[in-house]
Amino acid sequence: MAERRITEAPGIGRKAADDLLSLGVSTLRDMIGLRPRAYDDRRTERRMRDASILDPSVACRITVLSHSEFSSRSGRTLKISAVDDDGTRLELLCFNRYFLKQQMHIGSQWYIYGKAMRNHGVYQISSFELKRTREEAGIGRILPIYPLTGSLTEKAMRNAACYALMALSPIPDALPDEMYSRLGLMHHDKAYNALHFPSFPEEASMALRTLSFTELLVMELSVLRERPSDGARRKSGQSRMERKLIASLPFALTDDQLNAADEIRTDMDGRIPMNRLLQGDVGSGKTLVAWITALHAIDKGRQVAFMAPTELLARQHADGAAALLSGLGVRIAFISGSVKGESRRLLLSSLKDGTTDLVIGTHALFSEDVVFRNLGYVIIDEQHRFGVQQREALMRKGSNADILSMTATPIPRSLALTLFADYSVSVLRSMPKGRLPVKTYLVSEDRRSEMYRSVGVEFERGHQAYFVYPRIDDERESDLRDVTTMHEALKKEYPGVPSALIHSRLPDDEKMEILRSFREGRLSYLVATSVVEVGIDIPNATCMVIEHADRFGLAALHQLRGRVGRSSLASYCFLVYGRSLSEEAKARLRVMRETNDGFRIAEKDLEIRGPGEIMGDRQSGFLHLRFADLTSDLDIVEMARSEAERIVKEDRGLLKAENAPLRKAVADGHWTMHC
Ligand code: ADP
Numbered sequence: 088m089a090e091r092r093i094t095e096a097p098g099i100g101r102k103a104a105d106d107l108l109s110l111g112v113s114t115l116r117d118m119i120g121l122r123p124r125a126y127d128d129r130r131t132e133r134r135m136r137d138a139s140i141l142d143p144s145v146a147c148r149i150t151v152l153s154h155s156e157f158s159s160r161s162g163r164t165l166k167i168s169a170v171d172d173d174g175t176r177l178e179l180l181c182f183n184r185y186f187l188k189q190q191m192h193i194g195s196q197w198y199i200y201g202k203a204m205r206n207h208g209v210y211q212i213s214s215f216e217l218k219r220t221r222e223e224a225g226i227g228r229i230l231p232i233y234p235l236t237g238s239l240t241e242k243a244m245r246n247a248a249c250y251a252l253m254a255l256s257p258i259p260d261a262l263p264d265e266m267y268s269r270l271g272l273m274h275h276d277k278a279y280n281a282l283h284f285p286s287f288p289e290e291a292s293m294a295l296r297t298l299s300f301t302e303l304l305v306m307e308l309s310v311l312r313e314r315p316s317d318g319a320r321r322k323s324g325q326s327r328m329e330r331k332l333i334a335s336l337p338f339a340l341t342d343d344q345l346n347a348a349d350e351i352r353t354d355m356d357g358r359i360p361m362n363r364l365l366q367g368d369v370g371s372g373k374t375l376v377a378w379i380t381a382l383h384a385i386d387k388g389r390q391v392a393f394m395a396p397t398e399l400l401a402r403q404h405a406d407g408a409a410a411l412l413s414g415l416g417v418r419i420a421f422i423s424g425s426v427k428g429e430s431r432r433l434l435l436s437s438l439k440d441g442t443t444d445l446v447i448g449t450h451a452l453f454s455e456d457v458v459f460r461n462l463g464y465v466i467i468d469e470q471h472r473f474g475v476q477q478r479e480a481l482m483r484k485g486s487n488a489d490i491l492s493m494t495a496t497p498i499p500r501s502l503a504l505t506l507f508a509d510y511s512v513s514v515l516r517s518m519p520k521g522r523l524p525v526k527t528y529l530v531s532e533d534r535r536s537e538m539y540r541s542v543g544v545e546f547e548r549g550h551q552a553y554f555v556y557p558r559i560d561d562e563r564e565s566d567l568r569d570v571t572t573m574h575e576a577l578k579k580e581y582p583g584v585p586s587a588l589i590h591s592r593l594p595d596d597e598k599m600e601i602l603r604s605f606r607e608g609r610l611s612y613l614v615a616t617s618v619v620e621v622g623i624d625i626p627n628a629t630c631m632v633i634e635h636a637d638r639f640g641l642a643a644l645h646q647l648r649g650r651v652g653r654s655s656l657a658s659y660c661f662l663v664y665g666r667s668l669s670e671e672a673k674a675r676l677r678v679m680r681e682t683n684d685g686f687r688i689a690e691k692d693l694e695i696r697g698p699g700e701i702m703g704d705r706q707s708g709f710l711h712l713r714f715a716d717l718t719s720d721l722d723i724v725e726m727a728r729s730e731a732e733r734i735v736k737e738d739r740g741l742l743k744a745e746n747a748p749l750r751k752a753v754a755d756g757h758w759t760m761h762c
């Protein structure tokens with residue numbers, strides 16, 4: 088059946104239809120799915136004496152007493168005196184509405200809706216709506232307030248919504264009948280009506296809950312049904328090389344690491360290409376899981392590509408892989424934009440003829456000239472740093488390759504399940520044994536010297552430190568001046584203690600050299616802009632000093648703090664803040680002091696900041712939600728996920744009679760295809 092256009096609604100002409108289109112509305116169905124951004128509660132009549140500074144709104148009947156004029160900046164202006172039903176006098180200041188003189192005859196009665204201000208003992212109203220009847224004025228009702236653009240008015244929108252609701256009535260249910268009572272939801276016809284014209288405020292939230300749930304359920308179902316099911320398979324065992332690597336480690340793997348490796352290996356040995364997310368807090372040991380499972384692929388004669396977001400990190404990983412894996416005969420290569428000329432040519436040919444087993448690099452891995460002989464496994468470190476397109480480009484190089492995306496962005500589980508509905512998820516919950524939680528101190532400017540002393544003690548113990556300065560802007564001179572000044576001050580504070588300055592504008596070779604010296608203990612501390620934020624792993628570093636900590640977001644602070652506490656040594660994080668702190672900054676710093684748990688921090692971050700940035704391109708490129716709010720609706724997210732899992736298990740094809748409404752909802756795309 089063709090969709091009924093919005094232009095069918097009275098009062099919606101070409102211009103209004105164009106404006107509606109930019110709100111994503113082109114059909115009557117779109118219109119009923121347009122969520123009001125707020126409501127205007129006119130249920131109780133409010134006369135003049137009910138108006139206050141806090142709530143100046145009035146909605147009542149008035150009787151016109153007289154007309155007069157006064158001069159204002161907009162010229163001759165009409166003033167109409169009137170009384171409400173209590174007999175309280177009021178004045179309507181009719182700016183640019185001189186025509187009202189013809190309409191509002193003396194003695195006539197009107198219903199008014201507006202905001203009254205008391206001025207010299209008289210109530211004055213300058214912005215108001217007038218209606219002939221109580222009904223028209225919306226008195227006694229709750230009215231929706233829509234987002235508007237262009238020429239649209241609330242009145243036209245309300246009429247269009249009202250028309251659409253009537254024209255499409257009764258709106259069919261989208262859920263199996265038993266779900267409504269079991270989950271406490273509203274039938275859809277009622278829900279849509281209540282979304283636009285609720286009888287009481289809670290009715291609107293109940294309606295929204297139903298619609299949010301339906302939207303999430305349909306989304307989960309579309310994803311889950313497409314995920315091929317490989318049935319239950321026996322766990323695959325470790326291969327020879329894997330066992331060798333594990334035996335050579337100076338520590339035992341955590342149970343979570345072993346489990347994650349098992350899950351990955353089992354996926355790899357299955358028929359269907361793996362798409363798995365490995366989630367684990369900073370320092371939980373994700374990299375090792377990647378190397379172990381890389382060996383599994385290599386053992387089977389496949390090539391492995393490992394992609395990191397920065398050259399620095401890619402090089403660190405290449406060094407790490409060389410130390411762990413080359414003894415096992417793995418042939419390792421490194422690629423980035425800076426690998427050029429003859430060495431690039433050799434590298435490319437070794438990938439093409441299969442003489443390289445494992446290539447580690449930056450996004451240069453998916454340059455067009457990179458061709459693999461037999462790419463079987465792609466590992467993406469810090470996956471949230473890459474755009475969707477970058478990830479897809481790499482996947483195209485090995486169309487059936489298994490993919491492991493690693494992330495420390497600790498997303499609450501329910502959210503992960505939704506945002507990554509098309510992934511399987513492995514989680515490293517526990518930290519390696521013997522780790523002590525990092526002790527975090529908030530340090531105000533005037534207590535700096537104490538902090539310097541504590542860090543000095545760590546130097547005497549042979550431990551190392553980072554001093555991090557915020558990078559305010561990518562290319563700003565002033566930032567550099569700030570870190571430089573700070574470095575000079577620190578040199579005076581710690582005479583004779585070897586140190587280096589590292590910032591984003593140094594060439595990568597130089598950065599790498601500095602990091603190597605630091606790793607080998609030739610430097611005791613680094614003064615850095617936040618280039619150390621991601622992934623750097625130097626276990627002997629025990630102090631992280633973050634200057635202007637209030638300028639960092641929670642996720643960045645947590646990442647930075649994660650650079651220490653990577654061994655059994657006690658570690659410290661000092662968050663230095665200045666005098667003027669916003670409430671939000673205070674809240675962030677408090678969270679940092681209270682907990683080391685990345686998942687808790689992410690939840691707090693969601694509360695403080697909302698999901699937008701945390702989800703990055705997932706949120707903007709994939710999830711367009713009309714009703715659900717991922718910040719506040721975690722319980723609905725969870726409910727939708729578990730219902731979807733149950734339904735797919737019982738009736739993947741949605742063929743059972745009771746699932747017919749769902750089959751229709753999933754098929755017609757109305758719930759998932761938003762602007
Ligand atoms: P992340 O998950 O943040 O990427 P890494 O993979 O960089 O963490 O690991 C952090 C550090 O922990 C590394 O120095 C690594 O060698 C070490 N590590 C990994 N697994 C274990 C373990 N099971 N026991 C002790 N140390 C471990």
Ligand code: MG
Pocket residue numbers: 373374468622
């Ligand atoms: Mg890492």
